[in-house]
Amino acid sequence: MASMILLESRGTPGPRLAALGDVGVIGAARARARREGYDAVFAALAPALGRADLGFANLEFPVADEAWVRPGRSREFRHDPEVVPALARAGVRLLSLANNHVMDCGPRGLRRTLEACAAAGVATAGAGADLAAARAPARLTAAGRRVVLLAYGTPSGQQARAGAAGHAPLEPELVRADLARWRAEADVLAVSVHWGSMYVDYPPPRVLELAATLAGGGADLVLGHHPHVLQGFRRDGRCLTLFSLGDAAFNCRAGDFEAGVAAATRLESGVFTIALAEAPGLGFEPLLLDHDGWPTAPDAARAAAQRARLEALSAGLSEARARFAAESAPRLLRYELESLGHHLRRGRLDRVVRLLGGIRPRHLPLLWQALRRIGRTA
Numbered sequence: 001m002a003s004m005i006l007l008e009s010r011g012t013p014g015p016r017l018a019a020l021g022d023v024g025v026i027g028a029a030r031a032r033a034r035r036e037g038y039d040a041v042f043a044a045l046a047p048a049l050g051r052a053d054l055g056f057a058n059l060e061f062p063v064a065d066e067a068w069v070r071p072g073r074s075r076e077f078r079h080d081p082e083v084v085p086a087l088a089r090a091g092v093r094l095l096s097l098a099n100n101h102v103m104d105c106g107p108r109g110l111r112r113t114l115e116a117c118a119a120a121g122v123a124t125a126g127a128g129a130d131l132a133a134a135r136a137p138a139r140l141t142a143a144g145r146r147v148v149l150l151a152y153g154t155p156s157g158q159q160a161r162a163g164a165a166g167h168a169p170l171e172p173e174l175v176r177a178d179l180a181r182w183r184a185e186a187d188v189l190a191v192s193v194h195w196g197s198m199y200v201d202y203p204p205p206r207v208l209e210l211a212a213t214l215a216g217g218g219a220d221l222v223l224g225h226h227p228h229v230l231q232g233f234r235r236d237g238r239c240l241t242l243f244s245l246g247d248a249a250f251n252c253r254a255g256d257f258e259a260g261v262a263a264a265t266r267l268e269s270g271v272f273t274i275a276l277a278e279a280p281g282l283g284f285e286p287l288l289l290d291h292d293g294w295p296t297a298p299d300a301a302r303a304a305a306q307r308a309r310l311e312a313l314s315a316g317l318s319e320a321r322a323r324f325a326a327e328s329a330p331r332l333l334r335y336e337l338e339s340l341g342h343h344l345r346r347g348r349l350d351r352v353v354r355l356l357g358g359i360r361p362r363h364l365p366l367l368w369q370a371l372r373r374i375g376r377t378a
Contacts, residue, residue, distance in 0.1 A: 003048065003273055003283035004307050006314075007235060011278025014188060015142040018052035018091065019272045020045060021225045021245030022060040022099075025083050026076045027254025028292040038086035041249050044295040048271035048285045049091025053142040056094040056149070057087060057248055058192065058225045063113040064105035076254040077104045081116050088120040094138055096192035098126025098151035098167040099226065103158040107165040126151025126192060127160065127167045134160035134168040135178055139185075145276075148186035150178055153194035154226070170195060172213050179217035188276050190221040196244060198227050199262040199335055200328035201313055202320045203243045215239040221274060228252065229265045230306075232314035233272075233282060240280040242272055243317075251293030261335045268306050269295050284310065 025033055025041055033041050049055040064078040087095070095117055102110060110127055117124045123138035138149040152170035153159070160166035168174075170193055183189055191214050196207045203211070207224075214222050215236050222241040224231070231244035246269050252258060259266075267289045275281035286303040287295040298306065316323055 003051075003271075003285045004303075005281070005283050006233065006307070006310065007240075007280070007282040009275040009277040009279060009281030014145050014276035015053040015147060016051070017054045017056060017142075017147075017188075017190070017221070017274045017276065018049045019223050019242065019245055019274060020049075020055070020057035020092070020248035021230075021269070022058050022228065022247045022250050023083070023087065024060045024247070024250040024254070024293070025079060026061060027251040029249065029251035029254070029294060030076075030080060032292050032294070033080070033082070038080075038082040039089060041083075041294055042086055042090035044287055044297060045248060045271055046090040048273060052091070052273055054094060054140075054147065055090070055092040056096070056190075056192070056223060057092050058096045058099060058194065058245070059084070059087075059113070060099055060250070061101050062103070062105045062109035063116045064109035068105040068109050070104055070106055073101075073104045074255040077101055078109065079113075081112075084113075084116040084122060085120040088122050093122060093140070094149055095122050095124050096126045096149075096151040096194070096223075096225075097124050098134070098153040098170075098192060099194040100153060100156040100158060100167075102127045102153075102167050103165065110165050123149070125149045125168075126153065127165075129160075129165050131160040131162055131164075131166075131168070134166060135174070137178075137182055142188075145187035146185065147188045147190065148182045149190045149192060150175075150182065151192035151194075167194075170210065172210065175210075176213065176217050179214070179219060183218040186220075188220050189218060190223060191219045192223045192225070194226045195224055196227045196231075197328065197332050199229055199259060199266065200227060200324070200331050201229070201231060201265075202316065202324040202328045203231060204324050204328070205321050207243065208320055211241050211243070215241065220276065221280065229262055230268050230270065230310060230313075232310065232317045234314065234317050235279065235282075238278055238280065240274060240282060242282075245272060246270065247289060247293070249293060249295055250289065253293075257339065259335055260338060261331055265309075268309075270306065
């Protein structure tokens with residue numbers, strides 16, 4: 001399917017970057033890949049990746065043995081070593097490792113992941129043996145331009161510290177310092193961010209504030225992921241922000257439990273192609289995830305509907321704070337209550353404590369509004 005043009009670029013053209021969201025070849029996706037081959041998982045993504053100068057994705061889980069999975073994490077949350085070279089053959093040259101699962105198999109899982117990426121010729125950013133290594137960017141050349149990629153994840157208890165492995169934390173002061181450090185050495189300064197709330201259409205207020213920090217700090221491109229659904233895009237001068245790339249290849253039925261919220265929109269996927277320039281352009285090739293989480297081509301009607309939804313979400317970003325409170329917060333609360341009920345029924349008090357422990361003072365006003373809205377619609 002030909003790429004749909006969402007934004008026309010203006011100015012001297014630079015590299016074309018094809019961006020994918022979260023990669024999670026786990027559960028049924030892993031079992032099928034072992035039968036049919038790992039290249040088959042990414043076959044629907046490869047044409048768009050091949051037309052670009054660079055391919056990017058977020059590797060959601062480490063490359064590791066099942067025995068290495070940390071207590072309290074799903075045994076599925078790891079990748080077979082064949083996943084990384086298959087991504088490379090499909091056209092991915094850049095991987096973000098800055099996410100809340102990168103340390104699910106501990107420091108040796110991270111080491112194995114870094115080794116697998118290096119062996120496949122894939123550059124990585126966002127995680128390392130200590131904070132300095134996690135903050136170090138991926139640097140390469142594409143179409144004659146110097147490309148620098150920084151990557152960060154919302155602090156999740158798995159962030160790197162001095163002397164401790166993990167991901168680079170998405171903290172405003174740290175990010176501003178890194179942007180200032182690398183701006184002069186980059187023709188294209190891209191930032192990968194694992195942020196936001198799962199399964200909702202609009203980014204929360206904190207993400208909007210962070211997006212403004214990135215654009216104001218000199219980023220040319222912001223690549224968001226973690227919500228596991230597609231969200232809108234915004235061009236502000238020379239900075240293009242994609243708030244959520246959705247899932248590239250991901251089996252959402254694997255793990256501790258399968259959420260019921262946003263069941264249809266979770267299957268919408270695609271490849272975003274950014275034409276980097278003074279005002280970057282944006283193309284989109286719609287895809288759908290099948291029952292195993294493998295990307296496939298949608299029919300023309302479904303593809304058109306996905307484009308219309310993306311454009312509507314992008315237009316709605318002008319009122320994103322209000323729409324998050326009115327629409328996204330109630331959905332997020334339903335998901336959290338669904339998750340809480342699941343873990344209570346199975347006696348997983350550790351997971352219940354973790355969920356409740358994640359509530360912060362800034363969440364309370366939104367939580368109250370969400371409860372009121374759910375009460376009015378019940």
